[in-house]
Structures are given as C-alpha cells and as structure tokens.
Amino acid sequence: MCSMGELSNYIRDLAEGGLLAWPLQIAASERFGVSVADVERVALEQGILPARYQRNRNTVSVSQQLILHRSTVAVIGCGGLGGNVIEALARLGIGSLLVIDQDVFEEHNLNRQILSSPATLGRPKVEEAVRHVGRINPAVNVIPYHLAFSSSNGPGLLASCDLAIDALDDISTRLALAESCAEVGIPLIHGAIAGWYGQVTTILPGDDPLNTVFNVHGGGKGLELQLGNPSFTPVVVAGLQVAEACKLLLNVGAPLHGRALLVDLLGMDFDAIAWGER
Amino acid sequence: MKITIKLVGAFRVGRFKEEVREYPPSTCVREVVEDLRISNFLLGSVLINDVHAGGDSMLHDGDRLCLLPFMDGG
Numbered sequence: 001m002c003s004m005g006e007l008s009n010y011i012r013d014l015a016e017g018g019l020l021a022w023p024l025q026i027a028a029s030e031r032f033g034v035s036v037a038d039v040e041r042v043a044l045e046q047g048i049l050p051a052r053y054q055r056n057r058n059t060v061s062v063s064q065q066l067i068l069h070r071s072t073v074a075v076i077g078c079g080g081l082g083g084n085v086i087e088a089l090a091r092l093g094i095g096s097l098l099v100i101d102q103d104v105f106e107e108h109n110l111n112r113q114i115l116s117s118p119a120t121l122g123r124p125k126v127e128e129a130v131r132h133v134g135r136i137n138p139a140v141n142v143i144p145y146h147l148a149f150s151s152s153n154g155p156g157l158l159a160s161c162d163l164a165i166d167a168l169d170d171i172s173t174r175l176a177l178a179e180s181c182a183e184v185g186i187p188l189i190h191g192a193i194a195g196w197y198g199q200v201t202t203i204l205p206g207d208d209p210l211n212t213v214f215n216v217h218g219g220g221k222g223l224e225l226q227l228g229n230p231s232f233t234p235v236v237v238a239g240l241q242v243a244e245a246c247k248l249l250l251n252v253g254a255p256l257h258g259r260a261l262l263v264d265l266l267g268m269d270f271d272a273i274a275w276g277e278r
Numbered sequence: 279m280k281i282t283i284k285l286v287g288a289f290r291v292g293r294f295k296e297e298v299r300e301y302p303p304s305t306c307v308r309e310v311v312e313d314l315r316i317s318n319f320l321l322g323s324v325l326i327n328d329v330h331a332g333g334d335s336m337l338h339d340g341d342r343l344c345l346l347p348f349m350d351g352g
Contacts, residue, residue: 081352169352192349197287199349213323223288223320224351234352262286262346267295271286273344274328 004042007032011043018062019051025139037069037095040139044069050139053093064250065093069139071249072096074158076149076177077167078125079103080229081191083115083132084238085165089140090133092246096141098161099129102148112231149173154180163187163248165241169224174213178203187248191241195227196266198237201275202244202256208277236263279303279339281310286346289316301337308333310343322348 007028014024020043028039040050044066049057053065060068073094075082078101089097104124105116115128126144133142145157149168154176158164163186168174174190181188185205190213192199201213240261247253260275284296293314301310307324311333324331325344337343 077352079352167352169350171348171350174350191352193351194347194349195288197347197349199287199346220319222322222348222350224349226320227288227351229351260346264287264290267290269295273325275325276329278330 007034007042008046011039011048012046015048018048019054020048021051025050037139037141041069067250068093069095071162072098072160073245074098074100074161074164075167076100076164077169078115078129079109079167079169080112080234081193081238082167083113084235085167085241086129086133087114087136088239088242089245090137092242094140096143097133098143098145098157099126100145100147100149100157101125102146112229112234149177151176151179155183158184158186161186163189163245165245166190189241189244191237193229193233193237194223195229196233196264198233198263199260200237200240200244200256201260204257233265236265281337282342283310284342284344286344288347289345305337307331307335307337307343311345316345320347322346
C-alpha cells in the first residue's frame with residue numbers, strides 16, 4: 001500500500017529534465033504496488049512526462065497528454081482500419097480503449113490487418129488487440145468485447161466513452177453505431193476504405209447521420225467487394241481518423257465536421273469537400 | 279442546362295475527375311448517374327452545391343453535382 005503523496009515524491013525525485021524514464025516507471029509501479037497507468041497519471045498530474053511520450057511534446061503538451069490519459073475511446077472493428085487505429089491511439093497515450101469486434105482472424109486478413117499474423121489465425125481480433133497494446137504501451141487499459149455491435153447493445157457499450165471510431169465494414173452496423181453515438185451524445189469519427197480510396201468525416205451529437213453518410217445508398221455491399229483493400233489504404237485512413245480523435249479530445253484544430261476528406265491514393269489526391277445536411 | 283459534375287474515387291476510372299456537361303431542363307440526379315453508367319448499388323452519397331441530395335433531386339442550370347461511391351470497407 002502507498003500514499004499517492006509518497007508516489008508523487010518518488011516520481012519527482014527520479015524525473016530528469018521533466019521526463020520519467022520507462023525503467024523508473026516500472027520501478028515505481030513495483031515499489032508502490034500500483035499499475036504503470038497509475039504511475040503515468042501521477043507523473044502527468046505534476047507536469048512530468050513519461051519519457052515514452054517525449055517526441056509528442058512539441059505537438060501535445062504535458063497537460064494535453066494528461067487529457068489523453070484520462071480519455072476513453074471506443075474502436076468498433078479491429079480489422080484493417082481498427083488495427084492501425086488501436087496502434088496509433090495506444091502510442092499516442094489514450095488511457096482506455098474499448099475494442100469491439102465479433103470476428104476471428106482469417107488468412108485473407110493477413111495482407112493488411114496489423115494485428116494479424118499466421119500465428120493468430122482463428123483467434124479473436126479483440127484478444128490480439130489486448131496483446132498488441134500490452135506489448136507497445138502497457139499503460140493503456142484495453143477493454144475487449146468479442147461480440148457483434150448493434151443498436152441494442154451500442155448505447156450501453158459507449159456510455160463511458162469520450163468518442164467512438166468507426167472501423168467497421170458494413171453499412172447496417174455503421175448506422176447502428178451512428179445512432180448509438182447520437183443517443184449517448186459522443187462524437188463519431190467515420191472512416192471507410194475500398195481499394196485505392198478512402199473517406200473520413202466527423203459526426204457530432206445533433207447531426208443526422210443518415211443524412212451525412214451513405215445518404216442515397218439502399219444497403220448491401222459496396223466497393224470493397226469489388227476492389228478489396230491493399231496494405232496501405234487502411235494505414236492512411238486510420239491515421240487521419242486518429243489525428244481527428246486527438247483534435248476532438250484536446251479541442252484543438254479544425255475537425256472534419258460538415259465536410260469530408262476524400263482520399264484517392266491512385267491519383268494522390270486529397271480533397272476536403274463541404275458536406276452539408278439537407 | 280450546364281451541370282458541373284465532380285466524380286470521387288473509383289468513379290473517376292474510365293470517366294473523368296470533373297467536367298461540365300449539358301443536360302436538358304428537369305434532369306434529375308438519377309438520370310445523370312445512368313448517363314454516366316454508374317451502378318446505383320455503388321452510389322453512396324450525392325451532393326448538389328455541397329449539400330446532401332437524393333437520386334430524385336432535380337438539377338438546375340449551374341449546379342455543381344458531386345457523386346461519391348459507396349465505400350464500406352474497414
């Protein structure tokens with residue numbers, strides 16, 4: 001048992017140049033019997049940055065890093081987009097990740113899904129998300145849900161989240177996600193890919209999601225069935241989604257609200273178009 | 279009437295990125311989509327002058343029509 005005051009003093013004594021090195025974070029965790037996430041929080045609360053984030057520093061300040069640490073982000077879908085989104089959120093330092101996916105890895109995932117490998121075939125994607133994040137940033141708490149997201153379980157799953165990231169691959173679940181986000185009043189960062197192409201937009205509480213994405217589509221499968229997805233398209237679109245998540249959590253920059261970023265990697269053309277409701 | 283048509287992503291392949299085309303008065307979005315031989319199943323969103331519209335929306339001279347494919351992958 002320890003008092004947080006003793007832990008604070010210990011961290012302050014060990015920090016050099018405002019940074020707490022990882023071995024010292026581990027040592028503090030073991031000495032005081034707390035998690036490395038607790039050590040991270042106590043360090044950030046007194047303006048000390050865990051050294052793993054030092055290259056964030058001129059983009060994300062120490063006080064902003066604490067906001068990210070206190071944030072919970074839901075990632076719905078742990079495939080091509082979701083794997084890259086989870087990796088980037090974990091390295092960014094988001095405190096808690098809710099990861100939701102009902103699937104297991106299959107061989108056709110191996111060309112692009114970074115959580116997959118031959119050794120993980122047949123394993124639930126959310127379990128690999130937990131293992132992967134545990135390897136790259138043990139201070140991030142990952143909460144896995146190996147289930148199908150729906151409009152009935154969605155609001156309950158998202159109730160504790162600050163925002164949600166759409167990494168799904170079908171329209172009906174996307175619309176259930178958008179409705180659930182509207183119900184609990186959190187932003188949704190939509191991303192979708194097919195072949196060389198992708199799109200990203202942000203839906204805020206109060207928007208009409210049916211009138212924002214896929215407004216003329218009647219259902220069924222879209223372009224992915226024809227074009228598939230190569231390794232690079234999910235990396236690009238997932239990166240854009242995480243940049244958008246970071247901005248929304250920190251309340252900085254210009255979000256993709258009321259507009260969509262259209263990505264054409266064949267023409268190397270990025271186009272942010274106005275995207276108004278009727 | 280003159281309509282500026284902007285195509286997005288895969289719709290550009292074998293067609294164009296942006297073009298001004300002539301259509302008779304009272305042309306609706308669906309007729310332009312058919313004229314361009316775009317499958318309705320692959321149409322995700324339609325914008326007229328940067329505002330979401332539907333397949334039955336009527337076009338007017340000088341309108342800017344943007345057709346986005348239905349991208350569903352993740």
